[in-house]
Amino acid sequence: MPRPTIGITIDSSDKPNHYESPMAYATAVEKAGGLPLLLPYRTDLSLIPQLVNLLDGVLFSGGNDLDPVLYGETYHPKAEPIDPARQRFELALMAEVEARRMPALGICLGSQLMNVYRGGSLTQFLPDVPRDAAIEHRKLDDVVRRHPIHLDSDTVAVQAIGNTDIDANSSHKQAVNRVGKGLRIIGTSPDGVIEGIEDPSLPLFLGVQWHPERLSDEADHLALFRLLVDKATANR
Numbered sequence: 001m002p003r004p005t006i007g008i009t010i011d012s013s014d015k016p017n018h019y020e021s022p023m024a025y026a027t028a029v030e031k032a033g034g035l036p037l038l039l040p041y042r043t044d045l046s047l048i049p050q051l052v053n054l055l056d057g058v059l060f061s062g063g064n065d066l067d068p069v070l071y072g073e074t075y076h077p078k079a080e081p082i083d084p085a086r087q088r089f090e091l092a093l094m095a096e097v098e099a100r101r102m103p104a105l106g107i108c109l110g111s112q113l114m115n116v117y118r119g120g121s122l123t124q125f126l127p128d129v130p131r132d133a134a135i136e137h138r139k140l141d142d143v144v145r146r147h148p149i150h151l152d153s154d155t156v157a158v159q160a161i162g163n164t165d166i167d168a169n170s171s172h173k174q175a176v177n178r179v180g181k182g183l184r185i186i187g188t189s190p191d192g193v194i195e196g197i198e199d200p201s202l203p204l205f206l207g208v209q210w211h212p213e214r215l216s217d218e219a220d221h222l223a224l225f226r227l228l229v230d231k232a233t234a235n236r
């Protein structure tokens with residue numbers, strides 16, 4: 001049987017007028033049994049339905065910071081703004097994917113997009129938020145940090161991973177604040193930062209704040225891509 005096709009959103013490059021995509025996303029999808037297909041965001045929005053016709057599932061990838069005007073704020077001084085064209089495209093793509101009940105996995109920015117798309121808000125800069133035994137969630141000085149995440153047992157993520165407690169990487173300064181409509185929190189770090197959300201009423205609408213694609217040689221993290229591929233297979 002042919003593999004399910006998983007669309008992967010992409011980013012802009014520091015080089016003007018160039019797209020960029022960390023290879024780890026496509027590699028993880030392929031390793032999990034999917035056929036990866038990169039989605040160029042300068043595509044006219046009217047072509048999104050035709051693009052989605054090609055797909056069985058979508059991976060909303062990482063990137064820079066959403067425009068906080070979407071949740072009634074202005075950019076934090078430390079913000080690294082997303083290309084507005086990418087934001088526009090991905091919001092329209094998410095609406096199409098949701099309307100079709102197509103399986104979707106959001107990673108980092110992708111999970112933040114899911115929350116903001118549903119009317120939620122973000123904490124723009126975690127170091128501003130006082131909390132007990134605060135963990136550094138950012139990648140600083142090229143040091144990749146890891147921290148535990150506790151996942152709710154009653155979630156598809158835990159069914160797929162087979163563990164409620166995982167060791168995840170952390171490379172983010174933002175996180176979900178007010179949870180969007182129809183979403184629920186599926187996991188938190190020991191200092192209370194929201195690390196995952198889902199809409200349990202859809203076949204798969206799951207967002208994670210960590211970067212499983214960079215850990216696809218670890219079973220707990222590859223499991224999320226297997227989940228996306230399995231749901232995409234079941235849904236076509």
Ligand SMILES: [Mn+2]
Binds near residue numbers: 147169193209
């Ligand atoms: Mn984290």
